[in-house]
Amino acid sequence: MPLSQLKDSVPVTGMGPQVGAYGVQDTLRSGFSSVKNELLPSHALELSEKNFQLNQDKMNFSNLRNIQGLHAPLKLQMEYRAARQIQRLPFLQSSHLALDTLKGNDESISFEDILNDPAQSEMMGEPHIMVEYKLGMM
Amino acid sequence: MATLSVCQPQLGGFSFENCKRNAVLEAEVTKLGCNVPSARKTGTTICGVVFKDGIVLGADTRATEGMIVADKNCSKIHYISPNIYCCGAGTAADTEMTTQIISSNLELHSLSTSRLPRVATANRMLKQMLFRYQGHIGAALVLGGVDCNGPHLYSIYPHGSTDKLPYVTMGSGSLAAMAVFEDRYKQDMEEEDAKRLVRDAIAAGIFNDLGSGSNIDLCVITKGRVDYLRPHDMANKKGVRSQRLIRPVYAVTGNYKYKQGTTGVLTKSVIKLDLEVVEETVQTMDTS
Numbered sequence: 555m556p557l558s559q560l561k562d563s564v565p566v567t568g569m570g571p572q573v574g575a576y577g578v579q580d581t582l583r584s585g586f587s588s589v590k591n592e593l594l595p596s597h598a599l600e601l602s603e604k605n606f607q608l609n610q611d612k613m614n615f616s617n618l619r620n621i622q623g624l625h626a627p628l629k630l631q632m633e634y635r636a637a638r639q640i641q642r643l644p645f646l647q648s649s650h651l652a653l654d655t656l657k658g659n660d661e662s663i664s665f666e667d668i669l670n671d672p673a674q675s676e677m678m679g680e681p682h683i684m685v686e687y688k689l690g691m692m
Numbered sequence: 693m694a695t696l697s698v699c700q701p702q703l704g705g706f707s708f709e710n711c712k713r714n715a716v717l718e719a720e721v722t723k724l725g726c727n728v729p730s731a732r733k734t735g736t737t738i739c740g741v742v743f744k745d746g747i748v749l750g751a752d753t754r755a756t757e758g759m760i761v762a763d764k765n766c767s768k769i770h771y772i773s774p775n776i777y778c779c780g781a782g783t784a785a786d787t788e789m790t791t792q793i794i795s796s797n798l799e800l801h802s803l804s805t806s807r808l809p810r811v812a813t814a815n816r817m818l819k820q821m822l823f824r825y826q827g828h829i830g831a832a833l834v835l836g837g838v839d840c841n842g843p844h845l846y847s848i849y850p851h852g853s854t855d856k857l858p859y860v861t862m863g864s865g866s867l868a869a870m871a872v873f874e875d876r877y878k879q880d881m882e883e884e885d886a887k888r889l890v891r892d893a894i895a896a897g898i899f900n901d902l903g904s905g906s907n908i909d910l911c912v913i914t915k916g917r918v919d920y921l922r923p924h925d926m927a928n929k930k931g932v933r934s935q936r937l938i939r940p941v942y943a944v945t946g947n948y949k950y951k952q953g954t955t956g957v958l959t960k961s962v963i964k965l966d967l968e969v970v971e972e973t974v975q976t977m978d979t980s
Contacts, residue, residue: 595708596708597708597711599708599826600708600711602824602826603706603708645701661800661804662800663796663800664705664821665704665705665793666704668704668789669705669707670702670704670705672703672704679702687700
C-alpha cells in the first residue's frame with residue numbers, strides 16, 4: 555500500500571467562536587461571548603473528552619481502511635448511520651440499543667454510564683429548538 | 693426551573709461546567725488566606741511480591757486528609773475478580789471508583805469469553821483508562837493475581853505507565869518498603885516467608901512514613917484460593933489508659949474513682965432545710 559494513502563493526522567474539532575446565521579455571534583441562542591471563554595478550554599481534558607468517541611472512531615476506521623481496504627469502514631459506517639436513525643425525538647431519552655451493540659458498548663462500563671446520566675438530568679431540552687436543529691431548519 | 697435552550701442532547705460522563713467558577717473561587721479564597729478543602733488521599737504503603745505458588749499483596753490502613761487522619765482503618769486492597777486483587781494508593785475516591793469500574797468490565801468480559809479473567813487484561817484496561825484521563829485520575833495501583841499462565845504482578849502509575857515485576861511498592865512509604873524488599877527478596881520463596889517479608893515491608897513504611905499507619909492487611913492469592921487477612925497485624929495499637937490495681941484480684945483500666953475511706957473525715961454536721969409549700973397547681977394534660 556503506497557504511503558501517500560495512509561492517513562496519519564486526524565483533525566480535531568476545536569473550540570471556535572459560536573457563529574450563527576449571517577456569520578455573527580448569535581447571542582439569543584448561545585449566550586454572551588467572551589474571547590477568553592472561547593479560546594481556552596476551562597480544563598485540560600475538556601476538549602479531549604468532548605471529542606473522545608469521535609477520535610476513537612476516526613482512528614479505528616482509519617486503521618481498518620489501511621488493513622482491510624476501503625469497503626470495511628464504509629460498510630460499518632453505513633450500519634452505524636442506519637442504527638442512529640432508530641431513535642425517539644431528540645429531547646426524549648432513547649436507549650441506543652442497536653448502536654451500542656454495533657459499537658460494542660453493551661459489554662463495557664465507563665464513566666459515561668455512571669456519572670451525569672442524561673436520563674437523570676434535572677433539565678429538559680427545549681423541544682421545538684432541538685427538533686428544528688435536528689431537522690436542519692435552524 | 694426554566695428549560696435549557698440546548699440544541700444537542702446531553703452526554704454522560706465528566707462535566708466541566710464548573711471548572712471556570714472553581715478557578716475563580718479558588719483565587720478569591722486564597723486572597724482571603726483560607727484553604728480550599730482538599731481531597732482525601734491515602735498517603736500509603738502498598739506492596740506486592742511473587743512467591744512460588746502465587747502472589748502476596750500488602751497494604752497499610754490509614755487515609756489522610758491534609759494533616760489529619762481521615763480513616764484509621766480503611767481497606768486498600770480492592771477486589772477485581774475472584775483471582776485478581778488490586779491495592780490502591782493516591783486519591784481514595786479515584787482508586788475506589790477505578791477498581792470498581794475495571795472489576796465490572798472484567799466481569800462482563802469474562803462472561804462474554806466464558807473464561808477466568810487474566811491479569812494482563814485487567815492491566816491493559818486500567819492502563820488505557822488512566823492514560824485517557826492524562827493523570828488527572830490520581831490512582832497508583834499494584835495489581836496482582838493468578839491466572840492460567842501463573843502468578844503476575846503489575847504496578848500502574850497515574851499517567852498510565854505499567855511495569856511487570858517480581859516485587860513492587862507504591863505510595864508515600866514505597867521507599868521504606870522497597871528497602872526491605874531489596875534486602876531480603878529471593879526468587880521462589882515459600883508462602884510463610886513471603887507473608888513475613890511483606891509484613892515487614894509494610895511495617896517499615898508504617899513506622900518511617902507519616903502518611904502510613906494503623907494496621908497491616910495482607911492478601912494471599914494462589915491458584916484456586918484467596919486469603920484476605922484483614923487485619924493481619926495491628927502495628928499501632930491505641931494506648932491503654934493507666935491501670936490501677938484496686939483489688940489484687942483484677943486490674944481496672946481507666947478508673948479514677950478512689951475507694952471509700954481514702955480521705956480521712958475530720959468533722960461532720962447535718963443541716964436540715966425547712967421547705968414551706970407556697971402554692972400548688974395541677975395542670976391537666978390534654979391527651980385526646
